[in-house]
Amino acid sequence: MKEKLVTLELALEHGLTPEEYENICELLGRTPTFTELGLYSVMWSEHCSYKSSILELKTLPTQGKHMLAQAGEENAGLLDIGGGLAVCFKIESHNHPSAIEPYQGAATGVGGILRDIFTMGARPIAALNSLRFGSLSDPHQRDLMRGVVRGIGDYGNCFGVPTVAGEVYFDMSYSGNPLVNAMAVGIVPVKAVARSAAKGKGNPVFIVGSSTGRDGIHGATFASEELSERSSERRPSVQIGDPFKEKLLMEATLELVASDALVGIQDMGAAGIVCSCTETAARGKVGIEIDVDKVPLREPDMIPYEICLSESQERMLVIIEKGKENIAKQIFEKWELHAEPIGEVTEGGRFTVTRNGQIVADVPADSLVLGGGAPQYKRPSRKPFELEAHKHFNPDHVPEPADYSKVLAKLLASPNIASKRWVFEQYDHTIGANTMVGPGLSDAAVIRVPGTQKALALTVDGNGKRVALNPRRGAELAVCEAALNVACTGGRPIGLTNCLNFGNPMDEEIYYFFRETIAGMGQACRALEIPVTGGNVSFYNESKNESVMPTPVIGMVGLLEDFSLATPTGFQEEGDFIALLGTQGKDLGGSEYLHLFHDLISGPVPEINLERHKALIQLLKHLTDNRLIRSAHDISDGGLAVCLTEACMPKSLGAVLTFPWDLRPLEILFAENASCVVVSVNGDLWGKFRDACKKFDIPVKMLGRVGGETLAINDWLVLPVKKAEEIYEKVLPDIMEQVEELSV
């Protein structure tokens, strides 16, 4: 690459607006150098600056009594879980890289989020992911899914973190732009949390880990534009992952954090050296001066622009206390990694880059970063007219199906509902020896906090359909369902992270969805008293002018004081009573049933009362703490019938359910009600169970008993559990293992 003359035209090619370019010139009092233009273009990209979202994000509740770091202050959220320990977690998207290079795109998404966790001194104990693809009848989508799943697996498995939960959905809107959101969770002693601020004039700044190559240059800019036919030309913007290096980097980093040599640390993700230097400098209100000649390179002839912007993986920026350089050097030598001093902390707040003793960039560090000089925009929004139309859809006009058993069988065979075993068996979910409840067995994974009696309940959850129909309530429902998933396993929801996947924010209708989503999330979080600890916004999820469904994904963390209280999804004992907590409504809107049988994504989405939902969560906590229930599973995709089937399958236990009804069978069986949970109760404890429900003012409906080998509901539906299992388990393997024709 060669240096170019900086002009307005070149700035526009870099994705800056004329106003932004003018702003830069004014701020510097001159035309920026080529390197400086690179710095601003990448740091002011949507991906790094959050310029279209930050004003909205600030409305989310970020306060909570257990918060140890505010959202945006550190690399990941941090919550006190007692006993001197904190949990550290975050979710991030890697959608665009995965669209054009699924294996490396997904792998480096996992790598990036793991680095965010161990940068804070935390050892990762769990990984999760949320995936969206187009229809699996399209061979390209199958290919994408194979690549993404293998990428996530290979990275996490080699690194050595259990991948314990996740979700996968399919919808045509994701055909051109799959969603790959990765979450990681770690544990750190409160006293040992590493901070990311640079401090102390003269302290040396090191680059550690891998050497720097040309991969991923402008990855952040690439993430800030729509996908198009030309996107495959961006393949060099996709980084290449090396989980083995990352594992070494983690061990070395954790050793360094435990030493007294470390001042500050920041991982290198998007926008590589420039982002890590300016963010640490801005946080510490200092400057950083670096000499690019000292950066270990993979290719010798890289120019400063490339070195500063490279997104080569498995690298960190660390600031060491002057005089203790050898401690750092020895640690990294032990792990056979680079640790090169490339500069030092300065006074005056400038980020300065030199080459051959010449200054090639010299800018105020603060002017580049989010929360500093990076632009912030309030984008115009407009309510799409079809949203009103969805509300007028009358579910009463949906006819009753002729055969409910057949409907259930078809729902179980829908890839959206069917078992995801094909996916999660490619992930090591038992490494760490802390996985109490792994994938497929519960509404949330339950992972012991190493060396303690405590456990974390972890889930990722999002439902694009509901948000597309009613963004505000859809987002409320997403938060509520994630919290309920955690509660069903016995956890108390303590905090959430979110990944907001949307189209082009300059589109007023898309921006309307975004704003409403934030509003709905905020409402739910305030009502349930769950703080938002951080998250990630991914815009420009579009291809050929088609946007993905607005898809907020919630990553929820819950706490169990005693891991032995973990409650599974599945029925446990013959003869147990089966009951429904909550009240069902006519909630067919946005359901899988409507989509599958009537090809409709429409209708009013389910009603939710946040106060009652909170009471339900508290009731579940009481029931699990006092061991009054043996299983719990919330009604979700596919409705009550699928919920019951999923409770029957883990232990191959049948259930006979006979109960009075006041809605149509169609609505009872297949509506996707909010705030409804199916529990099983030992008959001896039924009295105590009833009393507890009364105390929390949650209605209980007795549905039937566990037993036999068949699921039977009133005289509507009969399905042998073995048959259900066969259908449920076969779907994905049959689709994914088919012999593909080679396309040339």
Place this chain on the structure above:
Amino acid sequence: MVFAVITFPGSNCDQDCIWALESVLGYTVRKVFHRSGSLESADAVVLPGGFSYGDYLRAGALARFSPIMEEVTAFAREGGIVLGICNGFQILCEAGLLPGALVRNRSLKFVCRDVLLRIENRSTVFTSNYKNEQEILLPIAHSDGQYIADAETLDMLEREKRVVFRYRGPIRPDAPDGNPNGSARAIAGLINEQGNVLGMMPHPERACEASFDRTDGTGVFTSIAEAVANRKMIPA
């Protein structure tokens, strides 16, 4: 009883082994780093699972050249008890301490699931604490777990009762014979001729805790400890 647990760059089950041996089962653990450590005073050696050297070139192919492997080989030749789990098994094969090789699973995919194992030989130093005919449930998690060897070697292994663990389930569409990775004769674990070196793909260290309702892995470690104790009772 002192177990040495060896950490190669990329080992990632070393912490789990240390946790199971030290905190759960109460043995003494010596943590040995591949470059600087020594096996001095260890009664038995564990090569843990993971991706030593990133599995680059071939699983276990680089780790066998690591400095500590000379000591491990000498230790084994002198009759010391060596257990290789998953990547440790791959390293033992690469180092020539066990016959045969481990190649990519037949499905070509990583597989993580619980498998049922039949204990084929109870009179080894690794299995004496299991009951007759006992079947145990242990997790597997690997890409390269398909055991292969030539027919002659396989026959010899069978004849000499060196196949210690054999896969037998669960029966699933992708494992109709209960063999999750396509291993020859469904071999999940085997010992060397002298009986003091065991390689196994399943992870006993992940199944040692009663509070997790999983204890089927414990027997491997308690058997080793018992064998070591018995040896010590016999005067040299």
